[in-house]
Amino acid sequence: MIRLFVPAGLGPNTGVALGAEQSHYLTKVMRKGVGESLALFNGRDGEWRAQIAAAGKRDVLLTVVEKLRDQTAPCDLELIVAAVKRTRLETIVEKAAELGAARVRLVLTARTNAERVRVERLNVIAVEAAEQTGRLDVPTVQDPVKLAKLLDAWDPARRLLFCDEGGDAKPILSAVTPGPWAILIGPEGGFSPEERGRLRSLPFVTPATLGPRILRADTAAISALTLWQAAAGDWR
Numbered sequence: 001m002i003r004l005f006v007p008a009g010l011g012p013n014t015g016v017a018l019g020a021e022q023s024h025y026l027t028k029v030m031r032k033g034v035g036e037s038l039a040l041f042n043g044r045d046g047e048w049r050a051q052i053a054a055a056g057k058r059d060v061l062l063t064v065v066e067k068l069r070d071q072t073a074p075c076d077l078e079l080i081v082a083a084v085k086r087t088r089l090e091t092i093v094e095k096a097a098e099l100g101a102a103r104v105r106l107v108l109t110a111r112t113n114a115e116r117v118r119v120e121r122l123n124v125i126a127v128e129a130a131e132q133t134g135r136l137d138v139p140t141v142q143d144p145v146k147l148a149k150l151l152d153a154w155d156p157a158r159r160l161l162f163c164d165e166g167g168d169a170k171p172i173l174s175a176v177t178p179g180p181w182a183i184l185i186g187p188e189g190g191f192s193p194e195e196r197g198r199l200r201s202l203p204f205v206t207p208a209t210l211g212p213r214i215l216r217a218d219t220a221a222i223s224a225l226t227l228w229q230a231a232a233g234d235w236r
Contacts, residue, residue, distance in 0.1 A: 002030060002038040003047075003131045005138055010045040014064040015053070023060040026052070039068060043137040046071040074102040074137050075233050078158075078182035081221055082107050083114040083144050088218045092185075093122045095218075097129035097139050099225040100234060105182075106144040111189035119143050147195060156204040158182055163224055164200075165190060165214060169207035172224060176208075176231040183228060185221045 004026075008016050018026065026032050034052050040062070041047045047069040054061040079101045081092055089106075096104050104126070106117060122141040130138040154160065158180045161172065169175075184199075191199070199205050210223050229235040 001049075002026070002032070003134070004038060004040055005127050005131055006040050006042055008042065010040055010042055010048045010064055012064060012066070016040065016050060016062040016064060018060040018062065020058050023055075023058060026060055027055050037065070038062075040064065041136050044071060047136055069136065071136055074135065074139075075100045075229070076180040077101050077225075077228065077233065078103045078105060079185070079221060079225065080105045080107055080150070080160075080182050081185040081217065082109045082112050082147075082187035083117050084112075084188060084217045085114055086118070088216070089114070089117070090122065090125055091218045092221045093125050093139075093141055094129045095222045096225060097126045097135070098133050099222070099229060100135070101139050101225060102137070103139055104141045105150070106142060107147045107150055107184075108144050109147050109187050110192040110195060111187045113187065113189070117144055148198075151198065151202065154202075154204065158204070160184055160199075160202070160205045161224065161228065162199045162205050162207045163210055163220055164196070164207040165209070169209040172208045172210065172227040173231050175206050176228055178232055181228065181232070183221070183224045185217055185224065188217055 006016055034055055037049055037051050039047055040050050046067055048064050049066050049068055050062040050064045053063045079096045083106050093104055119141055126139050126141055161181055161183045163185055210220055
């Protein structure tokens with residue numbers, strides 16, 4: 001069944017009007033017509049079956065019929081990643097949504113060397129991935145901030161898993177414990193010595209290694225999210 005994310009509230013017999021882009025997708029790409037069913041979710045009210053009540057050239061009206069699933073909370077996991085080149089960053093956001101991250105936060109580091117970040121486009125990718133994977137929420141992608149500012153405002157109740165390429169860091173599978181976490185992935189050039197030193201000095205930071213090989217940012221993010229899910233997430 002086709003799944004769409006909509007911002008509107010969902011409940012029995014609720015009417016939902018789709019915008020031009022979703023209407024085009026539903027009627028022109030997927031060739032759906034009046035009376036056919038699809039699933040809707042909004043991140044608050046669970047998942048509902050809806051039917052196409054009316055289909056025009058530029059808009060579609062849906063009627064919500066019945067609840068399919070109750071709303072569930074996502075994993076309390078954030079992915080924090082240095083802004084990298086567009087194609088790799090888009091891959092990271094897509095896979096973060098598929099792997100259950102609740103939020104993606106972008107940071108600027110001393111060695112960040114990326115083109116302008118299109119956060120609006122990244123949020124669209126997150127929505128599409130959530131629709132595809134069957135999750136009941138959409139991870140938000142936040143505007144880039146400097147790493148120092150992010151750390152200054154950090155809530156120490158959330159552990160920060162610092163994917164460190166060297167030193168005495170433990171493997172992720174033995175470093176993760178239950179509780180709220182964030183995973184930090186650096187830029188392609190790695191963190192500067194000053195950034196690495198500060199991270200290792202903070203009490204809420206846990207350095208961890210992804211093995212003996214140097215990974216690109218997108219591979220590192222996917223690997224770290226997968227290992228965290230295996231150790232402490234909803235795969236267990």
